Amino acid sequence: MLRTERHSRIVEHVVAQGGANVVELSDLLHVSPATVRRDLQYLDDQRVLRRTHGGAVAGEEYDETPPVRRAGRARAQKRAIAEAAVELIPRGAVVGLTGGTTTAEVARLLAERGPLTIVTNALDIAAQLVPHTEVSLVVVGGHARSRTWELVGPAAEKALAEYHTDVTVLGVDGVSAAHGCTTHDQLEASTNRAFVTSGETVLVVADGSKVGRATFARICPAGDVDHLITDEGARGGGLDAIAAAGVHVTTVPVP
Template structure:
């Protein structure tokens, strides 16, 4: 049996039982203990499980993670503003990657009528774009998370690792000047990190409410960003960090009083 097949079986077992032991997997897969432990180490490095003495457990993070509906209604005007600014960066014939999230969903809703290739791991975004004739749509599969509408995990990561895109529009739960971009879910983190790695340019789309927050899993540092699109001027400490790392900050034009 190939390593990828073993890992898929391990993740399926964790999804249904929340924990597994090395002995159980060795017997089920007819694999050596060293092979199983190596597979578990690989999956832990991808952020898909937590190894324990004698096995592994599923990662259920206690950090608060709002649902897709809760996020969609929060700061909706700000998200629309950010989406308009983000869409101004898109050029015809580009290949773009839209991360799952409500801000990126708003980007999809008002996407320019260009010929584009759009890659996404978001079922709501795929549904939004499914009737757009100018858009060539590639849906990244994986373990579906109803809470966020995202496909995540090993299959998603492996698919993304085989792609190259012009730019990724990355959403987030939290942004911190020191810890960077982070998320409360391990599977989401591994998938977002793979998105960052596959893109020529990383565009963070996040409203001001996400600033000065840290979730458990780091996706990337601010230094990895090319563009930061937000709904108001950044605090000075963020402006300085963006200046040091040559990150383009895109905010709305101030309204004259």
């Protein structure tokens, strides 16, 4: 099991249970208690979990948290959204993937399906894809954001300007007809905008809690999006307005 996978399993278990001890996690992951302690210390340093004597508990919620923490939220919805997105992506395509837990799920499914090229700025997605020999992986460089594990800024945007992707899969913190696609950080928004520009088709993947929501920095107007894939938990009025802006909307059932 890769270190990132181990971290994800720890976070999922602790968030689901509210807390866990070292022995419990050691048995769950089939690794030594010493390894678990090192993992818990790392996750505590990243403000993902709060380490306690003999274990860890779920920490406070933040608007932006590392992908390993967010992976446990609305996981079933995100998987269903990712499955619907993959159905829209041609086999062998060149795919741009921004950071995000739903886009990471898209990456996993694409890698399992077979040969293709993926361009990403997300370190967790890159780490996930490296072992897949049938994936031609391009990672654009830039300034690393510790909160989201994405490489952003002018260097990333310059690299993206040299590429053309068949499909861009965009993760967002908010999407609405009035404000378009938004995220929390200005640099991240600018880099994601470069992904949108490089893509022939733009798919936005967002769970229902993000529909009708606007956050600080604008990525692009709703009219730049070809397809929004979300779940049935999205607010109907927000979806109708997005569809009226010319975006094709797909909603998947809430598992």
